[in-house]
Amino acid sequence: MTALPERRAETLDAIPVRHPGRVVAVGVVLVVCAMLAHQIVTNKAFDWPFTFAAMAQPQVVDGYVKGVLLVTIAAMLLGVAGGVLLAVMRMSPNPVLRGVSFAYAWFFRAIPRYVLLAILGAAGAFFTEGIGVGIPYDKEILSLFGIDGTMRIATLDANQLFGSYVGAVLGMSLSEAAYMAEIARSGIISVDKGQTEAAQALGMNQGQAMWRIVLPQAMRVIVPPTGNETIAMFKDTSLLVALPLVGEMFYQLRAIGTNYYKMIPVFMGATLFYLVTTSVLMVGQSYLERHFGKGYAPARVKPKGNTTAVDFPASDH
Numbered sequence: 001m002t003a004l005p006e007r008r009a010e011t012l013d014a015i016p017v018r019h020p021g022r023v024v025a026v027g028v029v030l031v032v033c034a035m036l037a038h039q040i041v042t043n044k045a046f047d048w049p050f051t052f053a054a055m056a057q058p059q060v061v062d063g064y065v066k067g068v069l070l071v072t073i074a075a076m077l078l079g080v081a082g083g084v085l086l087a088v089m090r091m092s093p094n095p096v097l098r099g100v101s102f103a104y105a106w107f108f109r110a111i112p113r114y115v116l117l118a119i120l121g122a123a124g125a126f127f128t129e130g131i132g133v134g135i136p137y138d139k140e141i142l143s144l145f146g147i148d149g150t151m152r153i154a155t156l157d158a159n160q161l162f163g164s165y166v167g168a169v170l171g172m173s174l175s176e177a178a179y180m181a182e183i184a185r186s187g188i189i190s191v192d193k194g195q196t197e198a199a200q201a202l203g204m205n206q207g208q209a210m211w212r213i214v215l216p217q218a219m220r221v222i223v224p225p226t227g228n229e230t231i232a233m234f235k236d237t238s239l240l241v242a243l244p245l246v247g248e249m250f251y252q253l254r255a256i257g258t259n260y261y262k263m264i265p266v267f268m269g270a271t272l273f274y275l276v277t278t279s280v281l282m283v284g285q286s287y288l289e290r291h292f293g294k295g296y297a298p299a300r301v302k303p304k305g306n307t308t309a310v311d312f313p314a315s316d317h
Contacts, residue, residue: 051265055272060252064273067248071168072234078173079233080226083180088210090185101181108178117171117242124159131156165247168240176233183225187218219292227285231278238270249273 040046054060089101108116161167191214199209238250245251250270257266 045264046268047262047265048268050260050262051269051272054253054256054266055269057252057256059247060249060256060269063247063249063252066165067168067240067245067251068234068237068273068277071165071172071237071240072230074169075172075176076230076233078169079176079180079229080184082173082177083182084184084215086177086181087184087188090181091188105178105181108175111175113172113175113236114239114242116175117168117239120162120167120171121243123162123167124157127158131158131161163243163245165245167243168237168245168248171243172233172236176229179229180226183222183229184218187220187222188214190221191217223288223292224285227281227288230285231281234277234281235274 086101086104089097090105092098092101162170188210195213195217196206196209199213200206204212237248240248241251253266253270254263257263
């Protein structure tokens with residue numbers, strides 16, 4: 001029997017491929033960035049002292065906290081909850097539930113948020129006598145027994161209700177639920193059906209299997225687009241002017257710019273608010289993706305140096 005030749009490892013110096021086009025591109029990008037930075041610092045149209053003074057105004061800070069942060073958080077919580085409910089309805093074997101879920105997503109995805117908020121702002125025309133809190137059609141029911149009265153606990157002014165932060169949260173969450181329904185449905189579909197069958201074999205009903213088994217695994221697919229939707233919701237709070245919601249941050253900044261005839265500085269102030277908050281949200285999103293992606297992301301192997309070990313058969317001589 002002929003013995004196999006002995007193999008020995010030899011190290012070759014790998015020379016990286018040169019990319020002169022990349023060097024030129026980097027140079028062009030650096031020049032453009034330097035020109036942009038020079039304009040931002042030296043152009044008097046920005047007027048940075050006025051920008052920071054406008055950002056520090058109490059009504060602007062209050063509008064940022066209430067009209068931006070709180071509206072975003074409340075709208076996303078309601079939107080995510082409604083989206084998950086609509087996704088479960090969409091996957092139900094009941095045709096009525098499927099039809100209602102589809103019609104909801106079709107309707108609210110077709111309407112721009114600005115138009116939806118404008119409709120809510122004018123919703124007082126639909127409730128000329130106010131919105132009654134209590135049993136519906138109470139007067140008609142009592143009239144059947146010859147009673148002239150009402151079973152309403154309170155009557156709300158529709159114009160004040162929809163023109164406040166309640167209307168802002170309602171409009172944004174109604175729109176967001178339609179988008180979150182498709183995101184949640186895609187996440188649920190990504191989980192193998194065998195997971196549900198195994199959970200039901202252990203004695204879980206369909207709701208327990210969905211809540212304990214399917215949704216935790218679907219979060220890996222749901223979290224990234226949900227983070228993007230949160231950032232989009234945060235930026236879309238500038239559309240609350242359609243209600244109109246005068247307490248919102250961008251509305252207040254624009255009012256200051258109009259009074260002092262300095263629109264560019266206040267626009268830059270709004271940009272800084274959005275940039276800082278979006279950066280924080282992106283960091284939080286990355287942590288959530290890392291948390292729910294445990295066990296799925298492939299391990300990354302970092303090569304050491306530019307040397308490569310290659311096995312060559314030993315020479316017979």
